[in-house]
Amino acid sequence: MMNSFTAEHTPAEIIKVFPKASDLFKQRRIDFCCGGDRPLSEVFIEKNIEASSVLTELNTAYEKWQKEDHEITDWDAIAPSKLIDHIIHTHHAYLDEELAPLGQFVTKIFRVHGETDPHLKELHRLFHELKLELEEHTAKEETEVFPLIKEYETSPNAELLEKIHIANGGLEEEHDAAGDILKRMREITDDFSPPVNACNSYRITYARLADLESDTFQHIHLENNVLFKNL
Structure with a gap:
């Protein structure tokens, strides 16, 4: 360490x-x-x-x-198949459960407060763009890329590895796009800080967007900097 x-x-x-x-x-x-x-x-x-x-x-x-007691996970030491399972059952599952209801909150505060808080129009557009990106992205990972990586783990060969590297390049570009959207969302919401007089729905929406950002950044980190890099 x-x-x-x-x-x-x-x-x-x-x-x-x-x-x-x-x-x-x-x-x-x-x-x-x-x-x-x-x-x-x-x-x-x-x-x-x-x-x-x-x-x-x-x-x-x-x-x-x-000095505190922490359980450290050495992600580099975990087999790709186990890391993939963790990503699916932790991060993909979170997105499956969170994106639709969070979208309803984003739409609600835009409809109620959009006239007085114009940035909510851009937030509404950005969130739904991100939602579509993430839904298509996770589907591609689970149906196309992750099975190739698991196959390579049991039967490594140069042709399969080349396929994976090509596929991963596309995924990393999509990661960049999602990351840029999240950064812009943080910027226009003043670091997800609701107005002083914000209603509960406003506050809940911003808190859940901050959670979405944290989870997505960890998700991307595990893929870009661990899973893909270790192949």
């Missing part, structure tokens, strides 16, 4: 060791899933972020976290 993090570490590397770092990265709008394989030094320059303050905050939180 790392003793401390430097600007040469990537967000993806850090998340594997210190999952709670995702909170800090989200606050700073640092990508740890789709573009998580770039060194923090590049991210700091691109976003004009003062490196020392972020690294101090990150390492202070990590030092405190290390």
Whole structure:
């Protein structure tokens, strides 16, 4: 386990060791899933972020976290088939249960508050675009790509691996698109912070959107930075 993090570490590397770092990265709008394989030094320059303050905050939180009792999952050590099962039963199942009812909330607050809060029109459009993307994406994974990976695990060969790499390239592009939508949703909602006088439906919608973002980013991280990278 790392003793401390430097600007040469990537967000993806850090998340594997210190999952709670995702909170800090989200606050700073640092990508740890789709573009998580770039060194923090590049991210700091691109976003004009003062490196020392972020690294101090990150390492202070990590030092405190290390003293607590945590069950660490070494995703790199898990067989691809088991990781796929985890993704399906955890992240795909979450999307299956959450997208439709959350869509109703997004539509409700747009209809009720859209005239006074114009950004809700864009939020409504973005959410339903994301919903369609994720539904088509998870179906493709479960019916096309994941079976190829499981087959390769038991019967590895170069031709099958090439098919998987081609398919994974398309999935990673879709991950980028979903990540961009989520980032825009966070931006227009002021980090999913409802107005002071927001009704309960407004607050519930924003809280559930924040949960959707967290789950989706972890979902993408496990695929891009663990499952696909280890093939």
